[in-house]
Amino acid sequence: MPAGDPTDVVRALAERAREASHELALATRATKDAALHAMAEALLARGDELLAANAEDVARAEAAGTPPNVVDRLRLTDERLVAMAQGLRDVAGLPDPVGEVVRGSTLANGLELRQVRVPFGVVGMIYEARPNVTADAAGICLKSGNAVLLRGSSSAASSNAAILAVLRDAVAGAGLPADVVQLVPAGSRETVTALMRARGLVDVLVPRGGAGLIRSVVEGSTVPVIETGVGNCHVYVDAAADLDRALAVVLNSKTHRTSVCNSAESLLVHADLVDTFLPTVVAALQDAGVVVHGDETVARLPGVEPATDEDHAREYLSMDISAAVVADVDGAIAHIRRFSSGHTEAILTRDQDAARRFVAAVDSAAVLVNASTRFTDGGEFGFGAEIGISTQKLHARGPMGLPEMTSTKYVVTGEGHVR
Amino acid sequence: MPAGDPTDVVRALAERAREASHELALATRATKDAALHAMAEALLARGDELLAANAEDVARAEAAGTPPNVVDRLRLTDERLVAMAQGLRDVAGLPDPVGEVVRGSTLANGLELRQVRVPFGVVGMIYEARPNVTADAAGICLKSGNAVLLRGSSSAASSNAAILAVLRDAVAGAGLPADVVQLVPAGSRETVTALMRARGLVDVLVPRGGAGLIRSVVEGSTVPVIETGVGNCHVYVDAAADLDRALAVVLNSKTHRTSVCNSAESLLVHADLVDTFLPTVVAALQDAGVVVHGDETVARLPGVEPATDEDHAREYLSMDISAAVVADVDGAIAHIRRFSSGHTEAILTRDQDAARRFVAAVDSAAVLVNASTRFTDGGEFGFGAEIGISTQKLHARGPMGLPEMTSTKYVVTGEGHVR
Known part of the structure; x- marks a missing residue:
């Protein structure tokens, strides 16, 4: 020096x-x-x-x-x-x-x-x-x-x-x-x-x-x-989701590359899917090597760790994900408002009204409908070069x-x- | 409270x-x-x-x-x-x-x-x-x-x-x-x-x-x-200026409304105009009630106060203006780089190359060619409403x-x- x-x-x-x-x-x-x-x-x-x-x-x-x-x-x-x-x-x-x-x-x-x-x-x-x-x-x-x-x-x-x-x-x-x-x-x-x-x-x-x-x-x-960059990204699976697509998007969002800010750290599932999609997606995540940290409902499933508020707020950058059950799209929006870092949130749904509401009410840098959180990226967006991903509202x-x-x-x- | x-x-x-x-x-x-x-x-x-x-x-x-x-x-x-x-x-x-x-x-x-x-x-x-x-x-x-x-x-x-x-x-x-x-x-x-x-x-x-x-x-x-808002705005009168227009623009920039951030606080005059335009504009400003704070050359004129660096840097918001003689457009650019608050600077010239160079090299929120500094305003720009004038580079x-x-x-x- x-x-x-x-x-x-x-x-x-x-x-x-x-x-x-x-x-x-x-x-x-x-x-x-x-x-x-x-x-x-x-x-x-x-x-x-x-x-x-x-x-x-x-x-x-x-x-x-x-x-x-x-x-x-x-x-x-x-x-x-x-x-x-x-x-x-x-x-x-x-x-x-x-x-x-x-x-x-x-x-x-x-x-x-x-x-x-x-x-x-x-x-x-x-x-x-x-x-x-x-x-x-x-x-x-x-x-x-x-x-x-x-x-x-x-x-x-x-x-x-x-x-x-x-x-x-x-x-x-x-x-x-x-x-x-x-x-x-x-x-x-x-x-x-x-x-x-x-x-x-x-x-x-x-x-x-x-x-x-x-x-x-x-x-x-x-x-x-x-x-730039801190990402506690959420994926919300709505009752009206195409469940095969939803499973693929959840897995891709979490496991495609865990060390990056646009990987998913939190999973939200509609209450109607507690007995159907929820056990399937949790088992699939666990099979892929992911540790699931669930709220009371999710934690009833085998192998799920109980989640604290810190878990819901956390950017793991590892093979871990927090998971919670929400009553509906408004429940998902409220959970995201409480815990998100404002980077990227995705909804999986075929319900046009639910998608529209989620897009309008979720205040994050990127809001995705039926797509993996991993797409929030300058290269994927076609910018050709990226200096970082801004999570603030001023300027960029x-x-x-x-x-x-x-x-x-x-x-x-x-x-x-x-x- | x-x-x-x-x-x-x-x-x-x-x-x-x-x-x-x-x-x-x-x-x-x-x-x-x-x-x-x-x-x-x-x-x-x-x-x-x-x-x-x-x-x-x-x-x-x-x-x-x-x-x-x-x-x-x-x-x-x-x-x-x-x-x-x-x-x-x-x-x-x-x-x-x-x-x-x-x-x-x-x-x-x-x-x-x-x-x-x-x-x-x-x-x-x-x-x-x-x-x-x-x-x-x-x-x-x-x-x-x-x-x-x-x-x-x-x-x-x-x-x-x-x-x-x-x-x-x-x-x-x-x-x-x-x-x-x-x-x-x-x-x-x-x-x-x-x-x-x-x-x-x-x-x-x-x-x-x-x-x-x-x-x-x-x-x-x-x-x-x-x-927002601090404006030490400069008007530079080039050798190739239309001198009638220049006089009108200098007077308007300084005296139209002194208490606002887009009024002129500094006058720069090309060295070729020292014996012609300079005494005219100084006298006209003084006739209008403006106190001129001049550099060594300008201060030789009657009634001009000698200017310090503080004067050249100052946002007067009153019937005062600092004035300096510069060798050419590059001299004007250098003076502005040293003293400007980055709000608004104007050049008066009919020389296309001088205008182009001034516009490119002056790094302020607004750069005007042959127009009064008073035009830097949301109303004048046709925005319909204005919350303020940003002098920073981020966001706005x-x-x-x-x-x-x-x-x-x-x-x-x-x-x-x-x-």
């Missing part, structure tokens, strides 16, 4: 980012895409360097007794480098959000009004473990015209430093200021605090990681924050692609108009 | 607002518009009640030696009641932002994806002095489907309480919960703090008022904030109308889709 007070270090980085952001904001799509392709090529051409640096992180993690699944997420391989490079090329292939005219009109007095997308300026990313996020975030921020300050975890410090060196060389080689992509030292927690207090120098912070990290950034930051909600990484400004043109 | 700890009082109000917001979110446009018309009628029908309550506030202010212009802003008259009522009717006439499909598509797998506008839920407004803001904010929040907690100033406490009583009766009479509009006691500063800390109960805070109020809310709030930037008071959610419809 560079010498000096962490706050001063971060402010100096942010000032360089601000300066670089002015040039990046004016760069054409052609220049930005050339930089993205150069970044992709450099990751592959200098793969040995990256793997060597990553080996240091992995060795340190193993020596510290880090669990194997965490070490695995930290590890870079040739395959993962190829995926990182492809991610950058994919971003190059997407339309440039900057300059898009969001709305426009000619006013009654002849003034021409346009609302145009512009970059935020300087974005701070605070994230954990996986080094591929470093390249992903750099690419998305560059394409959306934002200089980025990347604050990864200390466990990936060597990998991130190596990735940054490669990306910065490529950016400079493509004719943009290297300072559009900078690494914030991970040595001390104080650099996170300094980022959170850099109001006026950093335009927006995007924390990505565990609930603890996100909560601390949201509560302590004076820089505007986009809150749900999967965030390139347009969500921009602001707008109004451009008004007249010929000497006065009021 | 109701008994109890201010934090508990505010939390109880917020919980009632949350409950009421569920019903309001599902209300049709017809119901909401009927409530707005009922509110307008009630303000007129019960005008005597309102004027009597307002007279208490005015008497208290006068007894406390409040300056006459501040007392005037506090005062309600028959005319002002009519304007408040008309404002509510105007909001009723605007399209309902809730339910608008922002984007939509059918994905490759047949899933139907729609991004739909939804209310935030509970909005907190913190504002000063003028009681007409109470009715305005109540109307805009109701139409956009948000329950609102109104925290006005203690100087308008009697007026606000009377207005709230009238509005709540009208809302209830129209079949919506009265708790969609609630007043937060203004007696203690602690109720503002409690609003700022009500994360999870209040979805967004909109502070409106002086720079001090806004800064304290922005820096101390854990609830997401939309920052520039004048905020009804759509800016909403969030969105994704609605995804399938037929048993799994990944």
Whole structure:
């Protein structure tokens, strides 16, 4: 970590980012895409360097007794480098959000009004473990015209430093200021605090990681924050559901990938299905290796653990699910209002009125009818790139692609108009 | 002020607002518009009640030696009641932002994806002095489907309480919960703090008022904030300007109404105009009663006060303007980057390249070419209603109308889709 007070270090980085952001904001799509392709090529051409640096992180993690699944997420391989490079090329292939005219009109007095997308300026990313996020975030921020300050975890410090060196060389080689992509030292927690207090120098912070990290950034930051990702997603099986489809959607929502924010953590079943679908779905979940934590009614079934309020509120990120019986769609809505984190909720039903009511009354970033919660994803939604999934209501909600990484400004043109 | 700890009082109000917001979110446009018309009628029908309550506030202010212009802003008259009522009717006439499909598509797998506008839920407004803001904010929040907690100033406490009583009766009479509009006691500063800390109960805070109020809310709030209003707006007169138009625009920007955030506070003049336009515009400003605070070059002219950096950064809100000579459009851009509050900047020029560069490089909520800064306004932009002018980059930037008071959610419809 560079010498000096962490706050001063971060402010100096942010000032360089601000300066670089002015040039990046004016760069054409052609220049930005050339930089993205150069970044992709450099990751592959200098793969040995990256793997060597990553080996240091992995060795340190193993020596510290880090669990194997965490070490695995930290590890870079040739395959993962190829995926990182492809991610950058994919971003190059997407339309440039900057300059898009969001709305426009000619006013009654002849003034021409346009609302145009512009970059935020300087974005701070605070994230954990996986080094591929470093390249992903750099690419998305560059394409959306934002200089980025990347604050990864200390466990990936060597990998991130190596990735940054490669990306910065490529950016400079493509004719943009290297300072559009900078690494914030991970040595001390104080650099996170300094980022959170850099109001006026950093335009927006995007924390990505565990609930603890996100909560601390949201509560302590004076820089505007986009809150991402905690998902206590519910699947509600209505009395009028197609039960074969419902079974498939519940299993897919829970077991397709348990470690992600859009996997289901809570199952709600209509009271009419207590003797029919409920035992079937519980047994099927258990057969798939899922531990079911049920309310009083569900807990009467074999192998079901009794659920507390904490279980109903919990984002397990594991082969566990809470389950409750509700009287009807309004009961499901009330349960969701009480326990949901506002990420994704699904209803399974063939009843048009029930679907309509659920969609209208459930206040989450995504509400799905007859589909797996796993579809709440920038890739699945066709955005081409995703910086995270917002669970807040301000600015962006749900999967965030390139347009969500921009602001707008109004451009008004007249010929000497006065009021 | 109701008994109890201010934090508990505010939390109880917020919980009632949350409950009421569920019903309001599902209300049709017809119901909401009927409530707005009922509110307008009630303000007129019960005008005597309102004027009597307002007279208490005015008497208290006068007894406390409040300056006459501040007392005037506090005062309600028959005319002002009519304007408040008309404002509510105007909001009723605007399209309902809730339910608008922002984007939509059918994905490759047949899933139907729609991004739909939804209310935030509970909005907190913190504002000063003028009681007409109470009715305005109540109307805009109701139409956009948000329950609102109104925290006005203690100087308008009697007026606000009377207005709230009238509005709540009208809302209830129209079949919506009265708790969609609630007043937060203004007696203690602690109720503002409690609003700022009500994360999870209040979805967004909109502070409106002086720079001090806004800064304290922005820096101390854990609830997401939309920052409004501080405007150090610049007018840059380029060498290639039509000088007659430029003179008219400078005068209009500065003197049309000095107390508002979109009035000009800083004049920048191209170096080529030092001996021609500069003395003319300075004399014209002085003739109009404006005190000019100039940099070294400008201060050589008669009657000009020397300007400090503080002058260049200042939002005067009075008949004062700072003035500086810049080498060219890039000099103007650099000066604006250093001193602007990011509200509105205007360029006067007939040079297309200069206009294009200024528009691209100036990072403010509104950038105007050959038009007065006074046009940055929801009414002028044709939005029909305005809750404030955002000077932040997240969520909304520039004048905020009804759509800016909403969030969105994704609605995804399938037929048993799994990944």
